[in-house]
Amino acid sequence: MRIALFVTCLTDTLYPETGRAVVKLLERLGCAVEFPAGQTCCGQMHFNTGYRRECVPLVRRFAETFAGYDAVVTPSGSCAAMVREYHERVAEAAGDARLAAAVRATPAVYELSEFLVDVLGVTDVGAYFPHRVTFHPTCHSQRMLGVGDRPLRLLRAVRGIDLVELPAADQCCGFGGTFALKNHDTSVAMGADKARHVLATGAEVLCAGDNSCLMHIGGLLSRLRTGVRTLHLAEILAAAEEDRAPAAAEEDRAPAATEEDQAPAAPSRSRPVPHSGKSPQSPRTAERSTP
Amino acid sequence: MNGPTFLGTPAFPSAARTALADTRLRHNLAHATTTIRRKREEAVAEVDDWEALREAGRAVKERTLRHLDRYLLQLEERVTAAGGRVHWARDGQEAARIVVDLVQATGEREVVKVKSMTTQEIGLNEALADAGITAYETDLAELVVQLGQDRPSHILVPAIHRNRAEIREIFLRAMGEHGRAAPADLSDDPQELAEAARRHLREKFLRAKVGVSGANFLVAETGTAVVVESEGNGRMCLTLPETLISVVGIEKVVPTWQDLEIFLQLLPRSSTGERMNPYTSSWTGTTADDGPGAFHLVLLDGGRTDTLADPVGRQALNCIRCSACLNVCPVYERVGGHAYGSVYPGPIGAVLTPQLRGTAAESDRSLPYASTLCGACYEVCPVKINIPEVLVHLRARVVDEGRTRKVPSPERLAMAAARSVLAGPSRLAAAQRAAAAAGRLLGRDGRISRLPGPASAWTEARDVPVPARESFRAWWRRTHR
Numbered sequence: 008m009r010i011a012l013f014v015t016c017l018t019d020t021l022y023p024e025t026g027r028a029v030v031k032l033l034e035r036l037g038c039a040v041e042f043p044a045g046q047t048c049c050g051q052m053h054f055n056t057g058y059r060r061e062c063v064p065l066v067r068r069f070a071e072t073f074a075g076y077d078a079v080v081t082p083s084g085s086c087a088a089m090v091r092e093y094h095e096r097v098a099e100a101a102g103d104a105r106l107a108a109a110v111r112a113t114p115a116v117y118e119l120s121e122f123l124v125d126v127l128g129v130t131d132v133g134a135y136f137p138h139r140v141t142f143h144p145t146c147h148s149q150r151m152l153g154v155g156d157r158p159l160r161l162l163r164a165v166r167g168i169d170l171v172e173l174p175a176a177d178q179c180c181g182f183g184g185t186f187a188l189k190n191h192d193t194s195v196a197m198g199a200d201k202a203r204h205v206l207a208t209g210a211e212v213l214c215a216g217d218n219s220c221l222m223h224i225g226g227l228l229s230r231l232r233t234g235v236r237t238l239h240l241a242e243i244l245a246a247a248e249e250d251r252a253p254a255a256a257e258e259d260r261a262p263a264a265t266e267e268d269q270a271p272a273a274p275s276r277s278r279p280v281p282h283s284g285k286s287p288q289s290p291r292t293a294e295r296s297t298p
Numbered sequence: 299m300n301g302p303t304f305l306g307t308p309a310f311p312s313a314a315r316t317a318l319a320d321t322r323l324r325h326n327l328a329h330a331t332t333t334i335r336r337k338r339e340e341a342v343a344e345v346d347d348w349e350a351l352r353e354a355g356r357a358v359k360e361r362t363l364r365h366l367d368r369y370l371l372q373l374e375e376r377v378t379a380a381g382g383r384v385h386w387a388r389d390g391q392e393a394a395r396i397v398v399d400l401v402q403a404t405g406e407r408e409v410v411k412v413k414s415m416t417t418q419e420i421g422l423n424e425a426l427a428d429a430g431i432t433a434y435e436t437d438l439a440e441l442v443v444q445l446g447q448d449r450p451s452h453i454l455v456p457a458i459h460r461n462r463a464e465i466r467e468i469f470l471r472a473m474g475e476h477g478r479a480a481p482a483d484l485s486d487d488p489q490e491l492a493e494a495a496r497r498h499l500r501e502k503f504l505r506a507k508v509g510v511s512g513a514n515f516l517v518a519e520t521g522t523a524v525v526v527e528s529e530g531n532g533r534m535c536l537t538l539p540e541t542l543i544s545v546v547g548i549e550k551v552v553p554t555w556q557d558l559e560i561f562l563q564l565l566p567r568s569s570t571g572e573r574m575n576p577y578t579s580s581w582t583g584t585t586a587d588d589g590p591g592a593f594h595l596v597l598l599d600g601g602r603t604d605t606l607a608d609p610v611g612r613q614a615l616n617c618i619r620c621s622a623c624l625n626v627c628p629v630y631e632r633v634g635g636h637a638y639g640s641v642y643p644g645p646i647g648a649v650l651t652p653q654l655r656g657t658a659a660e661s662d663r664s665l666p667y668a669s670t671l672c673g674a675c676y677e678v679c680p681v682k683i684n685i686p687e688v689l690v691h692l693r694a695r696v697v698d699e700g701r702t703r704k705v706p707s708p709e710r711l712a713m714a715a716a717r718s719v720l721a722g723p724s725r726l727a728a729a730q731r732a733a734a735a736a737g738r739l740l741g742r743d744g745r746i747s748r749l750p751g752p753a754s755a756w757t758e759a760r761d762v763p764v765p766a767r768e769s770f771r772a773w774w775r776r777t778h779r
Contacts, residue, residue, distance in 0.1 A: 016720065019770040020730050021763050026770035042774045047720040053713060055671060057693030061717040068722075150673035179628045183670025190668065191755040192315045196632045197670070198760070226760030229745055 010040045011073055013081040013090075013116065015218070016048040018239075022218045028245035029082050029119060035247070036127055040080070045072040051089040054097060056185045063101045066094045070109040078126060079116040082241050084148025084216050087118040092151060118148060119241055120157040120216060130160045135248040137167030141210035142240075143201070143224065145217040146179050158216055158240055165243060174204045182223035198227045205235055216240045302449060303424065307639030309664035314633040323459050323634050330458045331624075331631045337571025338622060338678070345567065355564050356682040358557045359616035363606060369518040369551045370597065376521025380583025382593040387545075390420030393598045397422055397510065397543055398429045400594055404541050406431070406507045412525060412532040413437030414512030415453060415619055416545045416598060418641040419654075422510070433510065434476070434502045436531040438495050445472035451635030451643060453621040454569050459634050462486040473498050499531060509539035509590065513546045514618065515561060516595075519554045522582040523595065526565055526575050533579045542581075542590035547598050549606075549615040561618055564680035568620035601654035610691040614649045616681040621646075623675035623685060629668060638665065645675035649688040657696055666692035708752060723771065730769040737764040 010033065014026040033040045050065035069090065073079050081087050090113070098107035123129055142162060148154045162170050181187070181197025188194075201224050205213050213228070215221050218239055225237035307313055317323060342348050362369055374384040387393030397417075401409060409426065411417065411433050423433045423444075435444040442457040443450050446468040450456030457465070469480040469491065478501050480494040511532065515524040523544055525532050536542060552558050566575040584593050606612050624630045624644030635643030639661045640651040648665040657663045666689045675685040700707060706714075719729045740746045741764035749757045756762060768776075 014770050016726065019726075020733060020765055023766045023768060023770035023773055027773060030774075042771070042778065044723055044771065044775070047723060047726050053717065055690055055693070056709075056713065057666075057690070057695070057697035058710075058713045058717075059694050059697075061713055064717070065720060146670070146672035146674075150677055177674075179670050179672035179674065181628065181670060183672070186667065186670045188752065188755045190311050190314060190629075191758060192311065192318050193629055193633055193668075194670075195759040196318050197628050200632075222762070223760065226756070226762055229761040230747065230759060 008038075008077045009075070010038055011076040011079045011114070012040050012042050013046055013049070013069075013073065013079050013086070014042065015081060015083045015086045017222070018082055018218050021222065022239065025082050025218055025239040025241050028239070028241040029080065032132060032241060032245040033080070035245075036123075036129060036132060038127070041076075043072045043076075049086045049089045049094075050097070051086060052184055054089065054093055059097060059100060062097050063103070063106070066097045066110065067106055069094065070106065070113050073113055073116075074109070076114045078122065079114055080119060080122045081116060082119045082216070082239055083218065084118045084145050084152055084154060085219060087116050087121075088147040088151035090116045118152055118154055118216060120148075120154050120161055121152065123161060123244075124157045131164035132161065132244050134165040134244045134246050135167050135251075136165050136243045136246045137169075138212050139169040139171060139208075139210045140212045140214050140238075140243065141171050141173045141205060141208040142176070143173055143180065143205075143213060143215040143220065144176055145215050145220045148216050149177065154216070161240070161244055162214065165246075166248075168243070171208045171210055173208055175200075176204075180220050180224050182220045184219070187223055194223070195227070198223055202227045202231070202233070206233060210235060212243070213237045214240055214243055302447065303421065304449060304636075304639045304641065307636070307661050309660045310637055310639075310668040311664065313637035313639065313661075314629075314668070317633040317637050320634075322461070322464075324632065326459055326461050327631055327634050330455065331626075334455075334571060334625045338568060338625065339571075341567040341571040341573060344573070345563070351560060351564055352680055352682050354560045355618075355680055356616060358552060358560060359681050360613075362551055362553055362557075363549065363612060363615055366548065366551065366606065369553055370548060373516055373518040373521055373551055374597075376518070377583055377593075377595055378521075380521050381585075382521070382583040382595055385594060385596045387596055387598045387600070390598070390600050393420045393545055393596050393600070394422050394425035396596050397545060398425055398431070400541070400543055401426065401431050401508055402429065404508055406541075408432040408434065408502075408506065409508040409510050409543075410434050410436050410502050410506040410535045410539065411440075412509065412511035412535045413440050413456075413527065414510070414545065415641055416512040416547050417510060418450065419547075419600065420545065420598065422545065434499075434506075436499050436502065436535055437527075438492065438529055438531070441495055441499070442468055445469065445476070447472075449636055450641060452624060453619050453642065453644070453646075454624075455621075459636075462488060462491060465491055469494050477501050499534075503531075503534040503538050506535070506539050508541045508543065509535040511536060511542065511544045513544050513550060514565070515558055516546055516551045517553075517555055517558055517580075518551050520582055522555075522580050524558065524578065524580045526562070527577045527579070528570060528572075528575055530577050533577050536579050536581065537589050539590055541592040541594070543594045543596065545596045545598060547600065548602050549617075565618055565620050568618075568622040568678065568680040601656070605653040608653070608691075611649070611653050611688055613683050614646070614653060614688055616683050617646050617650065618681060620680055622678040622680065626674040626678050627669075628672060628674065629670065638668065640665075645669060645685045645689075646683070649683075649685055649692060652692050652696075657692075657699060663696050666690075666696060712752070727769065727771060730765065730772070733765040734767050734769075738767075740764075 018025045050062040053062040094110045098110050180201040181194040221237040228235045385396045426433045439457040452458040463486050466486040473480045478498045513523040514526045566572045630644040638647045642650045652662045671686045745761040
């Protein structure tokens with residue numbers, strides 16, 4: 008089976024550790040995963056904001072890039088939903104029959120938890136993550152894809168995890184793509200309530216299957232110095248006990264110390280709480296697991 | 299005794315900002331929507347074939363709208379045969395004029411009203427007032443809104459933004475000016491408040507010669523109008539006056555009583571979370587020596603046929619005004635109804651208002667964007683209106699209309715720039731390197747707390763991570779080639 012990773016533009020740029028975690032996880036489960044270099048973006052931002060014309064070339068690029076694969080895996084529920092629900096419609100609305108046919112020929116696109124549970128048939132992926140975690144089921148994963156409890160089944164099988172239920176979990180966090188900018192006051196008000204529920208759980212980590220929602224909630228948690236960090240589902244599932252060896256931790260710290268501006272090298276996600284450095288998503292540890 | 303109208307409401311983001319700062323509103327709304335949401339969930343969970351019912355409701359609405367011309371003519375014929383008179387109104391202004399003329403023909407100076415969204419939509423109370431006719435709202439919550447010189451903020455519970463302490467203050471202050479005053483020792487006990495309203499309204503019911511209503515449904519096969527309500531005040535207005543005038547949108551037709559049965563199951567559970575609503579009134583034309591001797595049905599288009607012409611947008615006409623979408627909407631829960639600048643607030647208002655009124659005004663153009671597209675509304679809609687789909691469809695309409703302007707908006711420029719960056723992997727990689735470099739200048743400890751320009755809307759309350767020094771694609775190229 009030829010499996011392609013659609014990493015999404017956001018994760019590619021801001022959260023590469025999530026993409027590395029997906030690769031590490033799938034390889035650990037015995038899958039050979041490829042990253043077609045021609046990929047850019049699913050076009051969701053343009054489509055959802057009303058810029059359909061601008062969306063057409065992105066739909067075309069997606070169909071061309073992923074043609075010929077058996078399956079596409081993506082660490083984003085909302086990007087998977089965009090491709091599955093709307094790509095064909097964008098092509099049809101543009102009156103482009105050839106593009107519509109190409110879209111129909113695109114391989115099945117799976118959100119990560121769907122791929123793991125439905126295609127690979129696993130819930131215990133051999134992860135180890137001894138932290139208190141709460142999970143936000145993102146709207147498009149739930150309501151458009153219907154992933155249901157797949158992410159929770161995967162998380163429950165993680166060794167050492169203290170998984171706590173998030174109150175009012177089904178309520179939207181308030182991100183909503185360009186809504187977060189166009190209606191930023193309302194977006195922040197919704198995010199504040201989500202953050203309040205996260206804090207009520209006493210969790211150290213907020214987990215979700217979409218980095219876009221995590222960027223919004225995490226941005227609030229970081230601004231308020233709450234001591235809660237955000238991690239994509241893939242990063243928790245990729246975490247393994249051997250990553251926590253002291254040697255690995257030393258390797259983790261090494262690149263940051265050599266940077267002239269002291270910016271942390273790998274974990275670009277802000278860390279309000281000084282972390283042990285034994286982060287499961289460091290590039291070094293991820294690399295080590297690749298053949 | 300008319301309060302302010304929705305005219306001049308600013309665009310949604312700005313109206314929302316004002317509403318978000320109203321702590322009492324936030325508290326009242328959070329409490330009310332959470333309570334009603336839970337009730338609806340329980341009532342719906344009792345029905346084994348709820349999904350089949352929803353599908354049936356959607357299918358009946360779709361079929362009826364496809365043959366609307368036929369059912370409307372059938373309705374007119376049956377209403378007329380039963381002794382009623384049908385008037386056709388192209389728009390709200392025409393409908394209001396018809397009603398004013400009808401009331402004036404009776405020689406009366408006041409009317410009692412059944413709660414009705416359509417008469418709000420056409421600004422009937424204002425039109426009547428201009429003609430020297432006083433309209434008394436008799437729905438309890440609508441009375442609170444009217445006495446408080448306020449605007450409705452919810453389809454079902456127009457005074458949802460008020461708590462009982464505020465209602466007590468309004469009753470004490472305003473009831474006496476318009477009829478029987480509230481007792482001076484009125485408390486905020488719900489029973490006492492209801493009793494004060496009952497006594498105040500009873501005078502109006504017994505005196506009124508003209509009643510004005512809307513209708514939840516019109517049954518074409520018999521020419522019957524149906525009103526679904528909880529208080530019985532509607533039934534007073536429908537039965538006691540000598541003349542009854544009903545203003546109804548043309549999309550409210552259902553072909554048969556068998557079709558109606560589906561909606562009478564869907565509506566109460568979706569709206570109030572009840573198995574059945576306390577009062578369902580139906581009337582067919584006039585009946586000798588029983589109820590009003592004259593019945594007028596004013597059928598309103600008001601943008602509905604234009605909406606019908608849009609293959610995606612037309613599903614908004616399926617709406618049975620249950621307000622379930624308002625109660626689950628995370629945006630509505632925080633900003634309330636007034637920010638939507640229309641009698642139709644919440645998700646359904648955001649898809650209905652720009653279609654009925656058009657998108658010429660900035661406030662109406664902003665409505666399709668008043669949603670995160672979370673989909674909670676679609677999930678609960680009893681007639682399966684895919685509200686997120688219509689919202690995105692209307693956003694495209696707004697954007698396409700904007701393309702005709704010579705000077706592009708900053709947003710249009712930003713979207714074009716994004717499109718160009720995303721056009722290919724090399725451009726994206728170059729942008730990622732630039733973003734990482736800029737991010738290192740702006741950021742501290744891996745986070746950026748202040749972004750320049752329009753992006754500052756993000757960092758007003760949220761940090762953003764510094765873009766990774768090595769993007770995923772750069773890492774892949776380095777490690778997998």
